[in-house]
Amino acid sequence: MDWKNILRSHIERKVDLADEQFDYIASFFKPMSFRKKDKLIRPGEPVHFEYFVLNGCLSTYVINDQQKTHILQFAMRTWWASDYNALYNQGQASLHVDCVSDAEVLCLANEDREKLCRELHSMESFFRWRSNGGYVSLQRRILSLLNNDAQSRYEELMQQYPELYNLVPKHLIAAYLGVSRETLSRFQSH
Amino acid sequence: MDWKNILRSHIERKVDLADEQFDYIASFFKPMSFRKKDKLIRPGEPVHFEYFVLNGCLSTYVINDQQKTHILQFAMRTWWASDYNALYNQGQASLHVDCVSDAEVLCLANEDREKLCRELHSMESFFRWRSNGGYVSLQRRILSLLNNDAQSRYEELMQQYPELYNLVPKHLIAAYLGVSRETLSRFQSH
DNA sequence: CAACGATTGTGATCTAGATCACCTATACTA
DNA sequence: TAGTATAGGTGATCTAGATCACAATCGTTG
Numbered sequence: 001m002d003w004k005n006i007l008r009s010h011i012e013r014k015v016d017l018a019d020e021q022f023d024y025i026a027s028f029f030k031p032m033s034f035r036k037k038d039k040l041i042r043p044g045e046p047v048h049f050e051y052f053v054l055n056g057c058l059s060t061y062v063i064n065d066q067q068k069t070h071i072l073q074f075a076m077r078t079w080w081a082s083d084y085n086a087l088y089n090q091g092q093a094s095l096h097v098d099c100v101s102d103a104e105v106l107c108l109a110n111e112d113r114e115k116l117c118r119e120l121h122s123m124e125s126f127f128r129w130r131s132n133g134g135y136v137s138l139q140r141r142i143l144s145l146l147n148n149d150a151q152s153r154y155e156e157l158m159q160q161y162p163e164l165y166n167l168v169p170k171h172l173i174a175a176y177l178g179v180s181r182e183t184l185s186r187f188q189s190h
Numbered sequence: 191m192d193w194k195n196i197l198r199s200h201i202e203r204k205v206d207l208a209d210e211q212f213d214y215i216a217s218f219f220k221p222m223s224f225r226k227k228d229k230l231i232r233p234g235e236p237v238h239f240e241y242f243v244l245n246g247c248l249s250t251y252v253i254n255d256q257q258k259t260h261i262l263q264f265a266m267r268t269w270w271a272s273d274y275n276a277l278y279n280q281g282q283a284s285l286h287v288d289c290v291s292d293a294e295v296l297c298l299a300n301e302d303r304e305k306l307c308r309e310l311h312s313m314e315s316f317f318r319w320r321s322n323g324g325y326v327s328l329q330r331r332i333l334s335l336l337n338n339d340a341q342s343r344y345e346e347l348m349q350q351y352p353e354l355y356n357l358v359p360k361h362l363i364a365a366y367l368g369v370s371r372e373t374l375s376r377f378q379s380h
Numbered sequence: 381c382a383a384c385g386a387t388t389g390t391g392a393t394c395t396a397g398a399t400c401a402c403c404t405a406t407a408c409t410a
Numbered sequence: 411t412a413g414t415a416t417a418g419g420t421g422a423t424c425t426a427g428a429t430c431a432c433a434a435t436c437g438t439t440g
Contacts, residue, residue, distance in 0.1 A: 062333060062337070072329055124314045124315055135274065135328060138329065139262055146335075151426095169388090170387075171386095171387070179428090181388080181389095183428075186427095361416095369397075370399075372398080372399080373398075
């Protein structure tokens with residue numbers, strides 16, 4: 001499936017678009033290819049884009065002063081990723097975004113999203129819907145961190161996204177769950 | 191300050207409104223008063239409204255099978271609260287929302303928000319902005335849970351919202367931070 | 381293919397924070 | 411005003427998970 005179809009059917013999960021409307025929208029998205037470990041956003045640098053994943057997997061994370069990594073999000077096909085705090089507020093990135101595997105993405109500049117939202121009420125509606133969905137799923141993650149032990153968080157994640165098991169190295173899954181790689185490894189054994 | 195002014199200046203943090211526009215918007219908000227411990231949303235029941243806090247403090251939480259409480263959010267003046275998952279998806283509540291103190295709120299029905307968003311592009315834009323802000327602050331909370339120990343989460347919270355110290359009982363602050371009330375109490379001593 | 385880094389597993393030990401038990405003080409409610 | 415929740419504090423013990431140390435395997439790249 002070509003990227004315009006992937007994008008169009010993604011947006012049309014929420015709003016219907018005429019062909020000319022979609023072509024106009026698509027004109028703001030720039031397809032790009034990246035290799036495993038390529039960096040899309042580095043802390044300290046300004047953030048101009050958000051990324052829509054066509055293929056492969058990105059991760060969004062921080063590295064703390066003790067050099068420990070904490071992963072906010074893995075982004076796979078039809079997911080979005082950026083340092084939204086920096087993007088929305090024209091600030092410097094505090095997050096890393098890079099490629100867990102080779103990846104194809106669409107880049108959308110912050111000002112182009114805002115322009116689309118201004119010009120097309122349906123796009124404003126789409127992006128509100130996307131943000132609402134993200135909010136609800138972060139709430140779920142917080143409750144899971146507060147309520148469940150590491151093993152059940154791991155089982156929950158593997159059950160919801162089984163493809164992560166082979167796509168993402170275990171120490172990154174540990175960094176997402178908030179558990180050490182050693183402890184995660186002991187879960188698998190039995 | 192009367193409730194219309196509180197609401198208007200809140201919305202105008204993001205979008206400008208003509209007087210007639212605002213009056214129309216305000217007509218969908220219903221002011222209500224609640225007493226400490228009154229329940230606005232109970233798990234298992236359908237959710238029709240979201241709540242904008244004028245005064246007092248609400249909390250949004252779950253109680254797990256071991257009867258432990260985990261708090262997702264405290265909502266004070268100019269904050270919003272609901273079980274958004276249930277509200278957006280017409281489902282049954284899985285969260286509790288109730289009053290930590292006596293409170294005055296404005297109720298907005300889900301279908302009225304959607305109507306406002308459909309009719310007024312500026313309101314769609316406002317609610318997208320609100321949702322973006324919520325998303326970013328939940329990200330911050332997740333990173334804090336992953337990265338910081340209980341004591342620094344406590345200090346962070348008290349530094350950001352000092353008014354919680356006197357407004358909210360300590361065992362609820364513990365339930366927000368994801369720590370036992372005993373452990374929280376030991377932080378305070380020294 | 382040789383070599384180095386990345387990934388994973390596993391034992392031994394240590395610790396932040398949970399849990400249990402009990403006590404005190406304040407605040408509603410009958 | 412007595413009686414019962416609610417809130418908070420503190421000691422003693424227990425445990426999930428962190429940390430440290432080491433070994434083995436896999437993959438990439440010159």
